[in-house]
Structure formats: structure tokens, C-alpha cells
Amino acid sequence: MEPAPTVLHVDLDAFYVSMELLRHPELRGMPVIIGHPNARGVVSTASYEARRFGVHSAMPSSTARQLCPNAIWLPPDFSFYGPASSAFHAILRDFTPAVEPAGADEAYLDVRGSERLFGTGPEIAATIRARVRAETGITASIGVSANKLVSKVASDAAKPDGMLVVSPGTEAAFLAPRKLRDLPMVGARTAAVLESLGVTTIGDLAALPESLLVAKFGNHGRELRNRAHGRHAGRVAEGRGSARSISRETTFGEDESEAGRLRAILRGQAERIATDLANTGRSARTVSLKLRFPPFETITRARSEGPVDLADDIYATAVSLFDAAWAENGRRPVRLIGVGVSGLQPRARQLRLGETPARDALAGTIAAVREKFGDGSLMRAAELGDRH
């Protein structure tokens, strides 16, 4: 059976710049650079107008200033980009569980098996582009093919705000005229070696005999040749983005300023998270705390200490993060409070000689009761602080 083009590489166009343009529409059409313009800064993202001057991501700010002296510099504001990134990934997961995030602003999808629900790969790509634009206000470019490698090159070629489908069987022809450096895995050093052999396009590379490439680069050479022909075996890593964390949040109708009540809510959230962990047989490496002060000022704090799975341990970390973070912020009234855990792994603990798993057993019993009778059926006395 001929493979269908079901692998999508979705990439937000100049993500940080696009986000800034949403709140600074007056800058549209101008060369905008996100980054710190000081001597030691680097460029995070450049608008397409700035890219015309040769500015690109990861370039030292000093170089960018020389190339494009009239650029408008904005400092990155990750708390503003984060929610859009989450919304973007959530849209992708509506089409398939096989979503492999490759950063805040890009991801690979394999939509095989979703065709009957949502249409072919290219149709799904069109739908995703429309939804991203409607729901986040910014644009995405998508490459569609039978593998990750070709889709990645295609989405780069489609930018900005475009889409490119490479039919199975035409990968090599699609890649052939492109510049060597457009091929992922070809860095500066590999390119220099290849250029000394007279290779300037991916097609030139594909035409080299395998023996020569193996002689020059070892096994890497064989892979290089496969890639130049558009062959790539990497699978979309399913589920990597799914249950990577568990969190609970509470938003208050009226901003809350009483420490006892806030801590009691944290206690309850830690209990629920511990129950979720128990039910999925996992423990977590990292505990994080989220606080929002009105109107939308959100801070997060996290700490990683050995695997935790018991409510007491999650609460202890969360409350110490809370006490420190709240004091730092002048103990202002809180709009939202939440606890999360991440770095999930199968739960297992080596018992010591003479030790009994009494604490684990209690946690298991609590989880079982809540599973059967509901979250509210069994509560820690400490949680009652939030019931006046």
C-alpha cells in the first residue's frame, strides 16, 4: 500500500513576534525583533520584515543591530506567549493523540486513523490552520508528507502562512532543488565538507554514491544520503505531550487574601493530585505552584526533589513554594491558586530493611475510597479550612 501523507509539521509563524503584534498592531509591517538589544543578548524571534535584513533567531543582538539598525526591539514576555502556546497544542490534540511537541510553537502530528473523522492529511492541515488563526489570532504554516523530515522541510518552505503537501513518491524531487542547509542534520561542518565535494543542493547530495558518504562521515553518511532522498524512519512520538503533568486550579469569584484559606485549598488540590497519581500508578519529580493576582498577573514556581506521590509530600512542597512566592508579592489578594506535578514516572519505591509501607497503604486506601465514593467523600481536616 502506498503510504498516505498523514504526517504534519505545524509551525507557528514568527511566534513571539506575531503575539506582540496582536497587542501592538501599530507595529505591523515594521522590522520587529524580540530579544534584549544589549551587548550580551541574542535574538529570540525576528519579524519577516527584519529577516529581510538577514536577522535570524539565535543571532547575537549586536550583529542584529548592525544588520538592521532601525529594528524595533521588544523584550520577550513568556507569560503572555504561554497561554497561546497551550491553546495551539490543545487544538492539535483535537485531531489525534499522536502529537509530538517540538517546542512552544511547533509540533509533529500523525493523523493516520483520524481520516474518517476529520478528512485526509491535507484537509486536516487546512482545518488546523483555520482554527489556529481563529482561536489564537496568529498564523501557522504546515508541511504535509509521509514522514517527519519532509514535512519539516515543507513547512519551512511554506512559510509564512502557507501549506505545502508533498505526495509520497515525490520526496526526492521536492528536496532536490533546495539548498543543502535546508535539510535537517546538515550543520555548518557537514555543509563545509560537502561543499568541498561540489555539493550545493540536496539533489547533489542525493546523487553522491553511498560509499563516498560512508567514507567521509561513517554511519552518519548513510543516514545523510537517506535523508537527501526524503527517506526518514523517525516516528511521531505518540502521547509524549499527553499526560505529562497533572494539575488542579481554583479561581476565586472574589479575590482571596486569607492565608489559612489559601493553604487549605492547596491541601485539597494536593489530595486530588495524589489521588490521580495513585489511580494512574505514577509519581512525580516536580511540584509546581501557580498564583494569579488580578487582573491577569500570573506567577509560577516549581521545585524538583526526588519522586513524590503522597499528598503530604506534594502539599509540603506546594505550601513552601506558596509561602515564599506570596511573601515576595506583598501577600496581595489572589485571583487563582493551583498546584501541578510533572516529570511523571511509574511509581516504585525501594523499601528499606525493617520498613513497612504504612504511608503508601494509607494513600492507597484514601485513593480507593475517593474512586468509589467521590472526591468529597473523604477529606483531611486541614482541607476544612476553606469551608466557612
Added chain:
Amino acid sequence: MKVQVLQENLQRGLSIVGRAVATRSTLPITANVLLLTDNGRLKLAATDLDIAISAWVGAKIDEPGATTVPSRLIADFVASLPAATVNLEIPERGRQVKLECARNESTINAMDAEDFPKIATLAGGNAIEIDPKALRKAIERVEFAAASDDSRPVLTGVHVRSEGTKLTFASADGFRLAVADIELARAPEEPIEVVVPARALREVSRLLGDAAETVEMRLNTQKTQVQFTLTDVELVAQLIQGTFPNYSQLIPSEYTTRVRVSLEEFRREARIAAIFARDGSGIIRLEIFPGDGMPGRLKVSARADEIGNNEGEIDASVEGDASKIAFNSRYLQDVLGALTGDEVALEMTSPSSQGVFRPVADEGYVHVVMPMFVQW
């Protein structure tokens, strides 16, 4: 000093004492090996101050004396020489050792034997005679369960205790406990209870090799040192001071499930499961099914989220209830590796309490492993 010694004798002696040479030391002379004439033989000795090994080799002594030379250098040099007589000579008040063998000649800078740490040979105190094969077996059954980190120094040692003619070796690292017994031909004059560094016992086991002659173990009267005397070889070690935990209470006397399986099959299935366990959380799960008249089964499994699963089954004689228990892959492999005989028995009461391993045809060994607390 002037000595003639056969190359192969000198090489053997150097390789025996070489294990005690200090690798990292603030005392440079401990990187040397001591050479001295002793009652018509050549004595070689090395120490890192924790243990000392001495070996005697046959030699023709033309002129008595003593010196020390860098261990690595002389060992590598002698090992490369042809099988012939080595002439070893130090001129009066000379600072260099001259070595001649066949048509090869070299000089090696020496350090004064007077500066070498004194190596005691224990006499008096309390001594026992031990069968070398039994000693080696007991050491190999316990040494790996001693702690490798120093947070509780006493656990880096092996507890050795006598009771009548029974000599018991025990080690524990906080997660597992190994206890092996030896039957002595004669009870010691006074009961023994000491903690010997596991490393010293590992060296003793290595020195024993296939030796057939009885080994003497001697404690000095202050109970600060132990000496093992083999044919032409002595090892002296500093004892670890401190109280070894009372471990007898950690060996459960009862069980609710006992499973008996072929050691060879269990080893094989554990080895296969370990391949999967190493890419996951390092856990091997055991499930025990009684047979109800038919032979029962022991299921050995491991899973790695990103890789896959493995499940193997072996026939088992099961006494008591169906049960399950999970172990750290390395601990399980260690104990199965240390066991001998055709069959092994595993006794347990719950998935979260001790697993007790015993060789079926041998009362002299018990190994307790704490399980991993896992979600089943």
C-alpha cells in the same frame, strides 16, 4: 642486598601483593612494594594502610637486605622478562636497585625500607582454622550485599561471629541482608565477633583461588586487626569498629507463600527480564500461582514504558497462597548469582515485606531482599 630469584616466582609474588598497593595516597611510599630477605626467602609486601598483603617466594640470598620500589614499574617490568633467573642487587648505601635477567639490565630508583609503614604479623590473640573452600564460598555469598557508600561505615564490613563451631558471616546494605554459615573443625578459644571490611574479604577470596590448605584467621588481642594466613601469603586488615545491627530479627521465621524453582531457570528468566527492566524503572515483578495438584507457576516479568514488556514463566512447587512481589533487578540478579545447587526457595508474606531466598539443599545460607513498593 643481593638476591637471585626465578622470574616467574617474582612475578607471582608481585601480582599477589599488588592488590594492596595504594592507588591514591598522600603517603607516596605506599605506592611502592617492599622487598626484603627473610629466612632464606624473599618477602614482598604492600599496604594501603587499610589492608596489607605479604608474600614469600623462594630465592637464593647472597646478601640480606631490604628496599622498596614503585610497584607498577617493577610489576610491569618483571612480567615482561623472559623466564630466567633475575639478579637483584643493591650496592652498599646505594639508592638504586639493579635488576639483571638474561641479557636485560635495568636500574630502578628505590625508597628506603625504613620509611615503609610497619606491617604487623599477628601472633597470639585468638585464632581459628578454616577450610579454604568453605571460606571462599561464604565470602562470595555475602560480600556483594555490604554497603558501598560510607554513610554507615559498619555496613561496609562483613559481620563475623562464632557460636560454638559455627562461624557466621553477615552483610547488609540497608535494603538486603546476606547470612552464610561455616562449620569449623574446632571452636575458637573465645567467641569471635568482629566486622571485617568487605574489601579485605574480597581479597582473601581472590588469594584463596583453588587453594586446598587450611587458612588461619587470627585476631589480635585488642581486636583491632585480623590476619588471614595462607600458604606463603598473609593478609592483615584493620577491623571496622562499631556495632553491627542485630539482623536476626530481620529474617522472618514464618511465611504465607513458599515457592521452589530450578535455580538455572530462575536465573535465565531474571536475566531476560533484566534487559527490559534496565530501560524502565529497574523493576522485576514476580507472580506466584499455586498449582492445585498440578505444578504451580512463577511468572517473571518486566516492562519499560517506551520499549515493551517481557514475561517468562517457570514451573514451581508452591506452598501456601498465590502472591506477588517486585524486586530491584540488580538485587534479584545478585542473589540468584550467589546461590548454588539445583533449586532455590523464595519465602514471603506480602508484596511489601521481606523476600527470603534460600538454596533448597543447603541450610547454611539465607538472603533477605526488601521489595520495591510498586503499583500492580
